Amino acid sequence: MNKEGVSLLTASTDNADQSHNQEDLESLRLKRGHVLTELLETERIYVNEMSSILLGYCDRIKSEELAHLTPPSLQGKEDILFGNLHELFTFHNQIFLKDLENCISTTELVALCFVQRRDTFYHLYSFYCQNIPRSERLRETLVDTHFFFQDCQKRLGHKLPLAAYLLKPVQRITKYQLLLKDLLRFSDSGNCTKELQKALDCMLIVLKCVNDSMHQVAITGFPADIAEQGELLMQDSFQVWSESKKDIRLRIKPQQRHIFLYQKSMLFCKLTSKPGHNKSTYQFKHHVKMSLIGLTETVRSDTKRFEIWTQGRQEVHILQAPTQNVKKQWVAEIKRVLLNQLEELKGEKIKQYSLNHQGLRQTTSWDTTNTILDTPNRALRSDASSETNKRNSNSSSIDFEPTTSSNSVNDLSNKDQLENCGWSSDCSNSEDELSLTEENNSPGSKFIALADYTAMGHSEVSLREGDTIELLKVGCAGWWYVRVLDSCAEGWAPGAYTQSINRKSSQ
Known part of the structure; x- marks a missing residue:
C-alpha cells in the first residue's frame, strides 16, 4: 500500500x-x-x-x-x-x-x-x-x-x-x-x-x-443539657476497657459502648432495646469533658485501639473501634478538637492563665507513641526535661496548665448508615390515623402497595405501586416487616403505604 x-x-x-x-x-x-x-x-x-x-x-x-x-x-x-x-x-x-x-x-x-x-x-x-x-x-x-x-x-x-x-x-x-x-x-x-x-x-x-x-435523640438519662455539649461531631460503637482510681470494679472486663463525641464532652452510652419494640435507646453511663482529656493514638501496637485519659490517669478508657478506618477518623477528630482548644488560649489568654496557675507535666501512658494531653483550660508549656524529651521522642505531647473555669463549648454517607436511623425494627402495633386496628393486620395477611417506597437501608425493602406484599411482623409507629411476593424480598416498610387486599377488592 x-x-x-x-x-x-x-x-x-x-x-x-x-x-x-x-x-x-x-x-x-x-x-x-x-x-x-x-x-x-x-x-x-x-x-x-x-x-x-x-x-x-x-x-x-x-x-x-x-x-x-x-x-x-x-x-x-x-x-x-x-x-x-x-x-x-x-x-x-x-x-x-x-x-x-x-x-x-x-x-x-x-x-x-x-x-x-x-x-x-x-x-x-x-x-x-x-x-x-x-x-x-x-x-x-x-x-x-x-x-x-x-x-x-x-x-x-x-x-x-x-x-x-x-x-x-x-x-x-x-x-x-x-x-x-x-x-x-x-x-x-x-x-x-x-x-x-x-x-x-x-x-x-x-x-x-x-x-x-x-x-x-435516643440518648436517655443524661443528667445535663445535651444542647450545652456543643456540636455533635461523631458517634459509633466501641469495645471499651475502663480504669478508675476511684472505682476498681471498672477494670474487670470490656464493655460495648456507643460513644458520642461532642465539642465539649464525650458521652459513653449503652445501647438498649425492649423486647417487642423497634426503637433502640442509648442509656447514658458516663461522660468525660474534652477540656480534661489526654489522647494516646496507639495502644500496644493495636491498629484499632486508642486511649483517652484524664490528668494523672485518674480515669483511663481504651477504645477499640470496629475498623482501622473508624479509629483513624476518631483520632483525627479528637486531635482537631484538642488543637482547636489550644488555639483559643493562645496569646494573652495563655499569659494570663500561666501567671495564675502552676503547670502540669504529662504522665506516662501504657503506650507513649503519639500521645496528646490537652484541655482548653490549660496553658501550653515547653519546660519538659531533656530526659523526658528523649523518652518521648516518637510522641507528639503537649503539656498545659489547668484553670478553675471550663471553656464553652459532620456521612448518612451510605445506606449502611441510613438503616440505623431507628425507624425500623420490632415493636407492638400502634393506633394512629391508618385504622390498622380495623384491618386484618395479623402475620400472613396480604396487602397492596399504594405507592412507590424507596428503602433507606439494608433493613428496609423497596415497594412499587401495585406490589402484593405479605405481612410477616408488625412494628411500632406504623412500620411493618413484609415480604414482596413477586420478588420474595423481605424488609421493613411503612404500613401507611399499603392497603388490605380485602379492602381494596371491596371498593
Whole structure:
C-alpha cells in the first residue's frame, strides 16, 4: 500500500474514532439531561406535597373556625406533629426550587446550588428528623383522631395517609445524593466533575450529620443539657476497657459502648432495646469533658485501639473501634478538637492563665507513641526535661496548665448508615390515623402497595405501586416487616403505604 493509501486509512480511522467520541458525549449529555429533568420535576412534586400537607392538615388543625371539628387531643400539637415542615416548605418553595429552575441547564451551577445551601439543608433536616420520634409518639397516643385524619386525606384526594407523607422529607434528603451520583457518572468534563463531586460530598456530609442527630435523640438519662455539649461531631460503637482510681470494679472486663463525641464532652452510652419494640435507646453511663482529656493514638501496637485519659490517669478508657478506618477518623477528630482548644488560649489568654496557675507535666501512658494531653483550660508549656524529651521522642505531647473555669463549648454517607436511623425494627402495633386496628393486620395477611417506597437501608425493602406484599411482623409507629411476593424480598416498610387486599377488592 502506498503512502497515500496509508494516509487515507489513518484519516478514516481518526474520523471513526472522533464520530464514536461524539456519540459517547451526546449519550452522556442526554443521560445527564434526564437526571436533571428528574431532579427538577421531583423537586416540584416534593414542594406540592408539602404544601398539600400544610394546607390540608396543619392549617385545619390551627383554624379557629374549624376548632369544633378538630379533636381536642390535636389542638396546640401541630408543632410536635409536623415539626418544622413549614420551614422546609418555605426553603424549598421560595429558595431551592428557584435555584434549580434558574440553573437547570448548566450542570456545574446545579452542583453549586447544593454546595451553597449545605448548612441550610443540615439545620432544617436535622431538626425535622430529630422531631420524628416525638411525632410518632404523639400519633401513637392519639385515639380520637382517626376520622379527622381520614376526612383530611379524602378532601386532599391522597392515596396515602398522613404518616406516609411525613416520611417524604426523609426520602427527599436521601434522594439528592443518589441523583448527584448519577450526574457524576454521566459527567464528561473535568470542571463539571469537580463541581459535582463537591456537591455530592456536601450532601453526604449532611446525611451523616442528620443520621448522627437521629442517634442523639435516643440518648436517655443524661443528667445535663445535651444542647450545652456543643456540636455533635461523631458517634459509633466501641469495645471499651475502663480504669478508675476511684472505682476498681471498672477494670474487670470490656464493655460495648456507643460513644458520642461532642465539642465539649464525650458521652459513653449503652445501647438498649425492649423486647417487642423497634426503637433502640442509648442509656447514658458516663461522660468525660474534652477540656480534661489526654489522647494516646496507639495502644500496644493495636491498629484499632486508642486511649483517652484524664490528668494523672485518674480515669483511663481504651477504645477499640470496629475498623482501622473508624479509629483513624476518631483520632483525627479528637486531635482537631484538642488543637482547636489550644488555639483559643493562645496569646494573652495563655499569659494570663500561666501567671495564675502552676503547670502540669504529662504522665506516662501504657503506650507513649503519639500521645496528646490537652484541655482548653490549660496553658501550653515547653519546660519538659531533656530526659523526658528523649523518652518521648516518637510522641507528639503537649503539656498545659489547668484553670478553675471550663471553656464553652459532620456521612448518612451510605445506606449502611441510613438503616440505623431507628425507624425500623420490632415493636407492638400502634393506633394512629391508618385504622390498622380495623384491618386484618395479623402475620400472613396480604396487602397492596399504594405507592412507590424507596428503602433507606439494608433493613428496609423497596415497594412499587401495585406490589402484593405479605405481612410477616408488625412494628411500632406504623412500620411493618413484609415480604414482596413477586420478588420474595423481605424488609421493613411503612404500613401507611399499603392497603388490605380485602379492602381494596371491596371498593
